[in-house]
Every structure is written in structure tokens, then in C-alpha cells.
Amino acid sequence: MDSRIDIIHWIDTIQCGDSKELLKQLPDGSVDLTVTSPPYDNLRNYKGFQWDFCGIAKELFRVTKDGGVVVWVVSDGTVDGSETGTSFKQALYFKEVAGFRLHDTMIWRKTNPLPQVKQPRYASCFEYMFVLSKGKPKTFNPIMRKTKYGGLERWSREKNVVAETGRTLKHMIFKEEAIQYNVWDMQVARNKTTHPAVFPAQLAHDHIITWSNSEDIVLDPFVGSGTTAIEAMKENRHYIGFDISEEYCQMARKRIEEEEV
Numbered sequence: 001m002d003s004r005i006d007i008i009h010w011i012d013t014i015q016c017g018d019s020k021e022l023l024k025q026l027p028d029g030s031v032d033l034t035v036t037s038p039p040y041d042n043l044r045n046y047k048g049f050q051w052d053f054c055g056i057a058k059e060l061f062r063v064t065k066d067g068g069v070v071v072w073v074v075s076d077g078t079v080d081g082s083e084t085g086t087s088f089k090q091a092l093y094f095k096e097v098a099g100f101r102l103h104d105t106m107i108w109r110k111t112n113p114l115p116q117v118k119q120p121r122y123a124s125c126f127e128y129m130f131v132l133s134k135g136k137p138k139t140f141n142p143i144m145r146k147t148k149y150g151g152l153e154r155w156s157r158e159k160n161v162v163a164e165t166g167r168t169l170k171h172m173i174f175k176e177e178a179i180q181y182n183v184w185d186m187q188v189a190r191n192k193t194t195h196p197a198v199f200p201a202q203l204a205h206d207h208i209i210t211w212s213n214s215e216d217i218v219l220d221p222f223v224g225s226g227t228t229a230i231e232a233m234k235e236n237r238h239y240i241g242f243d244i245s246e247e248y249c250q251m252a253r254k255r256i257e258e259e260e261v
Contacts, residue, residue, distance in 0.1 A: 011217060011238040014229065014256070016249040019221040019242045020052050023059035031063045031240070032139075032216035035207045035228045037073035037127075037199060040086050051244070053090060056221060057098040063219070067138025069211040070100065073108065073203070075127040091130045100132035107183040108203060114188075129184075129203075131211075141210055143180040150176035189227075199227035208232055226252025230259050 007030040015022050038051065060070055074090060076083040094100045106129035113125040154172045184206065189198040204227050208218055214236045220228035223241030229252060232239040243249050 007217065010240050012233075012240075014223060014226065014241040014243070014249050014252045016243060016246050018051070018244055020055040020059055022242045023056065023063055023221060026059075026063045026240075028062055029065045029068075030217065031219045032065055032068050033208065033212040033237075034060060034064065034068075034070040034219045034221065035073075035204055036071070036220045036222050038222045040074050040077070051222075054093065054097075057090070057094055060221070061094075061098045061100055061134060064134045065138075066135050068134050069103070069137050069139075070094070070130075070132040071207045071211065072130040072132060073127055073199075074130070075124075087128045087130075091128070091132075094130070094132050100134060101136075102130065103133040103137060104131040104182055105129075106131060108200075109183055109185045110188050111185050112187045129207075137211065139211055139213055139216075141213070143206055143210060144177040145180045147175055147178050149174040198225050201227055201231055204228045205231040205235070208235055208237060212237055223252050224248050226255045230256055233259065 004027050005025050007027055010026065038053070038056075064070060072090065072094070074087045076086050078084070091102055091105070095102045107126050108129055109126045113123065116123040152174045154174070184203065186200050186202050189200045208228075208231050212218055212232075215238065217238045217240060218228065218232035219240045219242075221242045223229055223243045225248060226241060229239035229241045233256065241249075241252055243252065
């Protein structure tokens with residue numbers, strides 16, 4: 001007998017428990033978008049909890065709808081002077097074992113990074129945002145940017161390709177907008193909670209509006225202080241949040257309640 005719970009009982013809730021075990025209870029193909037940043041390389045103290053990356057990666061593939069997306073925000077620690085490469089290992093596992101496509105490798109460039117302790121390398125100021133898709137993404141609502149020369153007119157003479165002789169006078173008007181670059185400049189969140197690594201709200205928000213539509217289901221299996229859930233709720237999406245820490249679950253629920261008032 002299938003013990004998985006109908007998705008209707010999960011939406012707009014924060015569930016406390018091991019993410020892999022909770023994912024196992026979600027129906028196949030029930031989630032439109034996952035936006036998350038897992039604890040990695042012991043860079044933060046997450047109450048001493050451990051997690052099973054391989055198991056979670058496979059479960060995320062199972063619960064993601066065809067055309068759905070997982071945004072996996074991660075970086076690398078440094079051990080004995082060498083970066084761990086955890087980010088790349090995880091991206092390749094998602095692609096080669098779990099079944100996802102590596103749709104895009106994006107960068108979050110921190111505009112206010114922490115000061116760097118003196119060491120023989122350039123100061124670190126970014127994290128990877130791996131955009132993983134189950135097949136071709138079904139949704140893409142691109143964020144647009146203003147172009148430098150938008151609206152300006154230009155006349156140019158281009159070679160007449162057909163006849164291979166002479167040149168053709170061409171009139172062009174530069175577009176006012178273009179799709180945003182895949183390097184996003186954002187501040188590290190100002191942490192007003194006891195959670196050690198609060199997600200920047202803008203980062204969660206921009207991925208949510210890009211890869212999902214109204215009424216879609218957005219999952220964060222490491223929901224922490226609840227930022228992904230809050231931004232999903234603001235944009236008329238349903239949310240599901242998991243965290244193994246009861247303290248963080250209560251924190252997320254409280255923040256969500258305050259936003260609903």
C-alpha cells in the first residue's frame with residue numbers, strides 16, 4: 001500500500017523532520033520548483049544534524065514534475081588549503097546519477113561579503129546557483145534589464161549575402177530591455193534571526209518568479225528561517241518547507257504568520 005500523503009495535505013505547511021524521509025512521503029511529480037541552500041562542508045553549525053545528499057538528490061528528482069526545476073545554492077569549504085569541490089560533485093551527481101539536466105550554472109555575487117582572513121588567494125565573494133531541470137523547463141519568466149543603448153537608432157551597411165556584391169543599408173533600433181545575466185549581484189541577508197545562514201529574500205524571490213507560475217508548488221527541503229516559503233506566499237505560490245530543527249521550523253512558521261497579518 002502506498003504510504004505517500006496526498007499533496008493537498010502538505011501545501012502551505014512547514015514540516016519538521018529529516019528531509020529525505022519527508023520527501024519520500026510526497027507523491028511522484030508533485031512539485032513545480034525547489035529553491036534551497038543546503039548545509040555544506042560544515043561551514044555553519046546546524047545543530048549537529050547530518051543529511052544524506054545522494055538520497056535527497058534522488059528523491060528531489062522523483063517528486064519534481066516533468067519540466068520542473070531545482071535551484072541548488074551551494075559553495076565550497078577549504079580544507080588544508082584546498083577547496084573541497086563539493087559544489088561540482090553535487091552538480092555532477094544531480095546530472096549523471098539522479099537524472100536532472102544541468103540547465104544553467106548561475107552565480108550569486110555577494111555585494112557585501114564577509115572580510116577575508118589573510119590567505120594566499122583572492123577574496124571569495126560568490127556562491128553557485130545550479131539550475132537543474134527535469135527535462136526542458138516548462139516555465140521561464142525572465143527578469144529583464146535595461147540596455148545601455150536602448151531606443152537608439154543606427155544605420156549600418158551590411159554585405160549583401162545573396163548576391164555577394166555590394167552592401168545593403170540596414171536600419172536598426174536597439175532594444176530597450178534584454179534578459180538579465182546569469183550572475184546576480186545581491187547583498188548577504190541582514191540576519192535578524194538566530195539561524196546561521198538566512199537566505200537573501202531577493203534571491204529566493206527572483207528564482208521563484210522566474211521558474212514558477214501562480215498557484216505552483218514551491219519546495220524548500222532545508223527551509224531554515226522560512227525565506228523561500230515567505231517569498232513563495234507573497235507571489236501567490238504554494239509552499240512546502242522541511243527542516244530537521246524544530247527551532248527553525250517554529251521560526252519559519254512565526255515569520256510566515258507575521259507576513260500574513
